[in-house]
Amino acid sequence: MTIGYLEQVEVQPPVLSNLDPVPENEGLSGAELGLKDNATTGRFLKQSYSLETRIVDVGGDFEAAARELLALTPFVVVKAPRKNLLMLADLPEAGSAILFNAGSPDTDLRNEACRVNVLHTLPSRxxxxxxxxxxxxxxxxxxxxxxxxxxxxxxxxxxxxxxxxxxxxxxxxxxxxxxxxxxxxxxxxxxxxxxxxxxxxxxxxxxxxxxxxxxxxxxxxxxxxxxxxxxxxxxxAAWDRTVEQWGAAQLQKRFEKGAERPMRPVDYAAWAAVRVIGEAVTRTNQAEPSAIRAYILSDDFELAGFKGRPQTFRTWNGQMRQPIPVTHGRAVVAQAPFEGFLHQRTELDTLGIDEAETACTAFRE
Structure with missing residues (x-):
């Protein structure tokens, strides 16, 4: 099983302080840890995983890199701005692919601008x-x-x-x-x-x-x-260095050992995307995109994401359901959804776009 990682480097705007620069390996380090976790399970099932990486510098040819990667694998984790992600999703070569959005929180990508071949492991705004x-x-x-x-x-x-x-x-x-x-x-x-x-x-x-x-x-x-x-x-946030319950401390330590820094939200989203693929392959014992996608969006799929609740995907827009830690930088204050916000399916669907209000039609076709 080959998994692709595709990133478009963005120009960062000037800011008043340089105390917290964005790490150059943000996202990629999460995907690499996910690959190691997949390999741990796959070793017992005679499954092997590899990661093909394409990082496009500012002004580089993102479309060429995307086509090159899609020729190698239909499973691609993407860290890119909204316009690049949509361009990738609309390529003819991506028609049967599964693209995991780990970099863009834009809500419209889960709504009116959704694409049927894009799943989102990063929470929306x-x-x-x-x-x-x-x-x-x-x-x-x-x-x-x-x-x-x-x-x-x-x-x-x-x-x-x-x-x-x-x-x-x-x-x-x-x-x-x-x-x-x-x-x-x-x-x-x-x-x-x-x-x-x-x-x-x-x-x-x-x-x-x-x-x-x-x-x-x-x-x-x-x-x-x-x-x-x-x-x-x-x-x-999707993730924070202060998240320690539900086995998260162990995930944090393993990430820091490899990346030499704390795990950030995009790292977590990329890790989750690679783990989703590994979990689906393990459970189905298949590598065909259609079978993997069907399983991911089924009631049988769930990911243990170190947030205390199984994480699944919304069938109407491809967003991964997940609890959201609310932190102040040195500790987790609480984790949403909160008691009292009820939902007929799961309280996790009180966060973000619910099925009754979605403008995403791609997943209905």
Whole structure:
């Protein structure tokens, strides 16, 4: 069994701080660990796994790399922006392939822009912001204000926050875009109180800063002493180094031994994608994409993802159901979904796009 890993390197926007650079091997290290885990089980069943990797630099030919990889295997883990993922999914060579999205949280990829040959092991933004909204409702922090960045990813997160607020009956009292041109490393103590002093009374200050620019300077510098959440402070994520229960500490140690750094959300999504393939091959004893896909989307499939609950796939859009840890950087505060948010199928479907509201039609054909 050959598994492909395809990555498009993105240009990172300039930010105020370089304290937390994105690792060059983010995603790939997770796929490599997943391959080792598959090999451990496969050794007893006379199954062997290999990883073919294609990493496309900025300005490189992503389509050529994709075609080259699809000629070798129909199973490809992808870390790429939305436009590249859609281009890959629409290639004639990818028609019978199974592509695992481990890099893009864009909710529309699980909705109106879904593709039948794309499964998602990375949570959507809607799943992340729904997890935060559920936590806030449980705490009765239902009056929000928001500070968002000007970049497209920041805007996408802010839109998702607004959608989750409506979904769970939270009042967004005001939203402002951070457009201050100042060195916050020196001026945060002066600038942020002034910028936030006209916010109305609120329970929670939401920060939408996916580009990791100004958000780190917001906690303890707002005009009103309120908790901070979103992309800073209290953060919902697919994975975090603080996740330790349900055997996760063992996964964390194995990853750190190989990558020499903590596991990040994209690493976890890539690891999960490779493990999904391994689990499906083990259970079906087949390697044909049609048989593997049918099993993955069946009621019989589940992945032990070290989050305390079996992880399965939604048959209406290919999203992997999974709990969402809500952390503050040094500990897991809680894990969504929370008690009281009921669903006729599984509480995990209270996070993100449910079947009744999906605009994805590809999986119905």
């Amino acid at each position: 809607a799943m992340l912001t729904d997890a935060l909204a559920q936590f806030a409702v449980r705490r009765k922090w239902t009056d929000w204000v928001m500070l968002s960045g000007p970049n497209p990813k920041d805007e996408a997160f802010a839109d998702s926050i607004a959608g989750s607020a409506r979904k769970f009956g939270i009042t967004m009292r005001e939203s402002k875009v951070w457009d201050v041109d100042a060195d916050m490393r020196r001026n945060a103590f002066q600038e942020l109180p002034l910028f936030t002093q006209d916010f109305p009374e609120h329970d929670l200050l939401i920060v939408a800063d996916e580009t990791d620019d100004f958000g780190r300077y917001v906690p303890f510098n707002s005009w009103e002493p309120r908790p901070v959440a979103g992309t800073e402070g209290l953060v919902p």
